[in-house]
Amino acid sequence: MKIVVVIARMLLGLIFVFFGLNGFLQFLHPKDMPTGLALQFVSALMQSHYVLVVSGTQVASGALLLVNRYVPLALALLGPVIVNILCYHIFLSPEGAPFAVIVTVLWFVLFFRYRQYFSGLFVQKAV
Numbered sequence: 001m002k003i004v005v006v007i008a009r010m011l012l013g014l015i016f017v018f019f020g021l022n023g024f025l026q027f028l029h030p031k032d033m034p035t036g037l038a039l040q041f042v043s044a045l046m047q048s049h050y051v052l053v054v055s056g057t058q059v060a061s062g063a064l065l066l067v068n069r070y071v072p073l074a075l076a077l078l079g080p081v082i083v084n085i086l087c088y089h090i091f092l093s094p095e096g097a098p099f100a101v102i103v104t105v106l107w108f109v110l111f112f113r114y115r116q117y118f119s120g121l122f123v124q125k126a127v
Contacts, residue, residue: 016062023055
């Protein structure tokens with residue numbers, strides 16, 4: 001299980017550093033631009049520069065995963081990003097959904113390993 005966690009951590013870190021840097025440097029050019037609501041959503045992210053916040057979060061969290069420091073913090077930051085990626089592919093553009101599911105599975109592998117650090121979040125009553 002230890003090797004699986006290391007592989008998941010490194011893969012997730014590489015994925016988010018790579019795609020986060022793409023948000024800043026634009027080195028990946030899509031073959032086909034999305035249409036309809038997906039195009040409007042991507043356009044709003046780009047024009048408002050909100051994509052820079054998301055990309056910065058991805059790079060920082062991915063780097064934390066790669067250097068194996070503050071992994072629970074990186075997972076907490078990446079959780080909402082992954083939820084948004086899944087929602088985008090489920091509701092707007094299903095073409096990239098398999099890759100989003102792989103990223104989600106990698107995240108859950110790491111979350112399961114570091115679950116003790118999140119136990120305080122699942123308290124029914126905070127006194």
